[in-house]
Amino acid sequence: MEQEEFISKYAVDRHNTSSLKWDALEERFGNADLTPMWVADMEFKEPKAATEALKKRVENNVYGYSVVPEGYFKTYQAWQKKRHNIRLESEWLLFDNGVVSSLYTLVNTFTQPNDAVLILTPVYYPFHDAIKDNGRRLIASQLVEEDGQFNMDFADIERKIVENDVKLFIQCSPHNPVGRIWTEKELATVLEICRKHHVLVVSDEIHQDIEIGKRKFISALSVEDEKFHNDLIVVTSPSKTFNMAGLLNSHVIIPNEKIREQFKIGKNRFNHTDESILGQIAAEAAYRDGEEWLEAVLEVIRTNYQYVKNQLAANVPEIKVADLQGTYLLWVDLRGLVAPEQVRQFVQDKVGIAVDYGEWFGEDKLGCIRLNLATEPQFIENAVQNIVKFAGQYRK
Numbered sequence: 001m002e003q004e005e006f007i008s009k010y011a012v013d014r015h016n017t018s019s020l021k022w023d024a025l026e027e028r029f030g031n032a033d034l035t036p037m038w039v040a041d042m043e044f045k046e047p048k049a050a051t052e053a054l055k056k057r058v059e060n061n062v063y064g065y066s067v068v069p070e071g072y073f074k075t076y077q078a079w080q081k082k083r084h085n086i087r088l089e090s091e092w093l094l095f096d097n098g099v100v101s102s103l104y105t106l107v108n109t110f111t112q113p114n115d116a117v118l119i120l121t122p123v124y125y126p127f128h129d130a131i132k133d134n135g136r137r138l139i140a141s142q143l144v145e146e147d148g149q150f151n152m153d154f155a156d157i158e159r160k161i162v163e164n165d166v167k168l169f170i171q172c173s174p175h176n177p178v179g180r181i182w183t184e185k186e187l188a189t190v191l192e193i194c195r196k197h198h199v200l201v202v203s204d205e206i207h208q209d210i211e212i213g214k215r216k217f218i219s220a221l222s223v224e225d226e227k228f229h230n231d232l233i234v235v236t237s238p239s240k241t242f243n244m245a246g247l248l249n250s251h252v253i254i255p256n257e258k259i260r261e262q263f264k265i266g267k268n269r270f271n272h273t274d275e276s277i278l279g280q281i282a283a284e285a286a287y288r289d290g291e292e293w294l295e296a297v298l299e300v301i302r303t304n305y306q307y308v309k310n311q312l313a314a315n316v317p318e319i320k321v322a323d324l325q326g327t328y329l330l331w332v333d334l335r336g337l338v339a340p341e342q343v344r345q346f347v348q349d350k351v352g353i354a355v356d357y358g359e360w361f362g363e364d365k366l367g368c369i370r371l372n373l374a375t376e377p378q379f380i381e382n383a384v385q386n387i388v389k390f391a392g393q394y395r396k
């Protein structure tokens with residue numbers, strides 16, 4: 001599908017739809033007129049097949065207790081195999097009401113109060129919350145930036161694991177907010193360190209389908225011929241891929257039977273909820289018939305990324321843009337142009353957008369922002385043009 005055709009068919013005005021991104025601007029940012037480029041969902045209707053499947057279910061008019069739709073596993077398994085060459089067995093797949101819910105359950109299930117949990121910062125802020133809210137010790141290893149690409153510091157990771165007796169490592173792959181798709185070698189190195197020190201790994205792969213550059217996503221499940229299956233939990237969801245976060249359906253994939261049984265007990269104790277039938281119906285249809293839709297969305301994100309990158313490089317080279325390999329979330333470092341304490345004023349009062357601020361992801365990241373590119377190009381173009389227009393007022 002051509003980009004213009006996709007946009008004319010799927011772009012949607014989300015005002016007054018109880019959208020967190022659009023309808024909570026006053027509450028969250030103090031200004032309802034900003035253009036929202038913060039929370040990670042899209043201004044595109046979900047794939048038609050998903051909507052049709054939901055309509056059909058709604059016509060049934062009954063929303064009683066449910067079981068997982070019959071074809072779900074096969075459809076999801078085929079998607080995982082085709083797009084990422086992941087081998088999935090049906091027993092490994094459990095359901096939850098969202099990846100963040102799973103992170104909270106996992107922290108509670110597999111660690112004790114005051115245990116140390118490792119994350120690589122800057123990282124999606126609920127990772128921090130799931131550790132701190134549950135009274136665990138947050139251990140952060142900083143990613144190291146080199147020419148716009150963020151890398152793991154393996155020596156630091158290992159030292160922090162040993163020094164703090166880390167029990168659990170939560171990794172983000174692809175990494176929100178710096179856009180990395182980790183290579184197999186990087187994944188193997190960090191997984192090997194964890195294995196050596198008996199650290200259980202949770203790999204949040206919710207952004208797995210959002211591949212922007214040439215690099216293909218590799219699941220922790222597949223690294224070195226499934227070598228790390230014994231100490232691994234992978235969480236995924238159709239919510240980023242098909243823009244259906246509000247339907248509250250996600251996956252917890254656990255190859256090791258003992259860990260899987262422990263998770264089931266933990267879920268009963270800490271988050272005893274049922275599955276989302278509407279979420280599963282929409283997801284199954286999207287995994288079956290939504291590939292063309294996804295490819296079209298990816299093209300829009302690529303276009304938006306190239307636009308931001310090229311325009312800023314040409315007109316405001318003081319602003320550094322991360323190399324976007326995966327996710328639709330672009331990490332932008334404004335510190336070369338704007339004093340960190342003036343970033344909010346620049347972003348909201350001048351550029352007129354709502355973004356996720358760097359300090360939400362890591363303490364020393366004040367002055368960076370995260371831009372959501374899964375939107376209509378006109379919003380991105382306006383924002384970038386405003387950045388260019390007002391940059392002169394901030395130039396040192």
Ligand SMILES: Cc1ncc(COP(=O)(O)O)c(C=O)c1O
Nearest residue numbers: 040098099100124176206237245
């Ligand atoms: C890395 C990561 N994990 C989890 C989530 C949220 O998942 P859910 O809505 O299923 O809780 C997001 C949303 O942006 C994310 O970026």
